[in-house]
Amino acid sequence: METSQPPELPHLTLGFIPLLDAALLIIAREYGFFAEQGLEVTLSRENTWSTLRDKVAAGLLDGAQMLSPLPLAMSLGLERAPCDTLAPVTLSRNGNALVLSTALADACGAAGGTPPRASARALAAWLAEHPRRRPRLAMVYPYSCQHYLLREWLALGGLDPDRDMELVVLPPPRMVATLREGAIDGFCVGEPWGSLAEHDGVGQIVAGGADLWPDHPEKVLGVTRSWARRYPATLTALIRAVVAASQWLATAPDHQRQARDWLALPPYLDRSVGHLDDLRLNSAPLYQRLFGEGVLRPDIEAMGRVADPLARHLAGSARRLDIRTLHECYAPVHFDAAMHQ
Structure with missing residues (x-):
């Protein structure tokens, strides 16, 4: 053409x-x-x-x-x-993945492949038993679907992102390395960084953005x-x-x-x-x-x-x-x- x-x-x-x-x-x-x-x-x-x-x-x-x-x-x-x-x-x-570190996902039982509400509630239940724990979760930009999806997923578990979490901004290419270093406990990002975290054994996809906002x-x-x-x-x-x-x-x-x-x-x-x-x-x-x-x-x-x-x-x-x-x-x-x- x-x-x-x-x-x-x-x-x-x-x-x-x-x-x-x-x-x-x-x-x-x-x-x-x-x-x-x-x-x-x-x-x-x-x-x-x-x-x-x-x-x-x-x-x-x-x-x-x-x-x-x-x-x-x-x-x-x-x-x-x-x-x-x-x-x-x-x-x-x-195309967005919500990822928790392998250690945190295993600890709270937030298994991948379950409905987003189930994984969010699993995280909330674990945090209720560990009240001094305030996970640090990363997203890519304040005005992004990743930020909004992360907040919506946490809300499904009754969690307040501003009270129960520390949200930080990271460039997508830094997500997996920062998770591996233990400086963050999870993130929401587009591919290939979610599947790379799983492949490297440092993270687990616990929800997909498409489940929260289909076809956005x-x-x-x-x-x-x-x-x-x-x-x-x-x-x-x-x-x-x-x-x-x-x-x-x-x-x-x-x-x-x-x-x-x-x-x-x-x-x-x-x-x-x-x-x-x-x-x-x-x-x-x-x-x-x-x-x-x-x-x-x-x-x-x-x-x-x-x-x-x-x-x-x-x-x-x-x-x-x-x-x-x-x-x-x-x-x-x-x-x-x-x-x-």
Whole structure:
């Protein structure tokens, strides 16, 4: 599928965090879907979501893989000056793992494969018997599905995240090593870090985010509103390349194995995917989705669930979530224009 107009920016840089759901950007570059759209794309590996956020806002990155709540948080000016940001295409749904250290999971009997309420209640019962114990749990960013899912899971056991836990922020690539060091007792993060913790014997997946928020948008492609207005043909080309990568991934099991090999290259996820034979898509317990009907098209209704915790946060500061801003961030207008032009 060729664009009707050549992209205004033939050379651009997109940021990503080393996570499995950066796959569509990596596939689009390695297979050549970006090139087919007239784009030469450099993928810039970033260490933290805050660094990635600031680079997009400053124009140092043309766009980036983002946590799904991040464009809204940026537009509202949470933790930095406001920067109107859009999510013109969804990159993934589901895929988060709630992990406890092997020692803590064994001690409290929070077995994987059980309903999230059961594992949360097992942890709560154990903590009731050890009142001086206050576990430290990590999530990736304050305005993230991982943070919200972690809080919701703890609430299923009657636990107060602010009273009964210590919540800290860590970059995804630091989760497993920090758990191994004993500096944290668990975390909520996207793949491959949950399955890597299990593979290395340092953690156990006790719940999947898909069980709490089925089919929630997890990552998006984020660009600033000013960038989208200035480079509409480039944005169209980006969207089409990502869709082509998703369609290619869906067509054969061998493509998932090839994608895993690309992710294993040193510039991308390197050894963190060495334990995976393929991408383990659409399978228990995490049900990561990178392709399928409606997966990539922005979904304002689904984002309403993701935005609810952010709205509660704003209410605590006597602010209200502007529904118009929510709709502007996640409207499918750019996606629909690109795919039906």
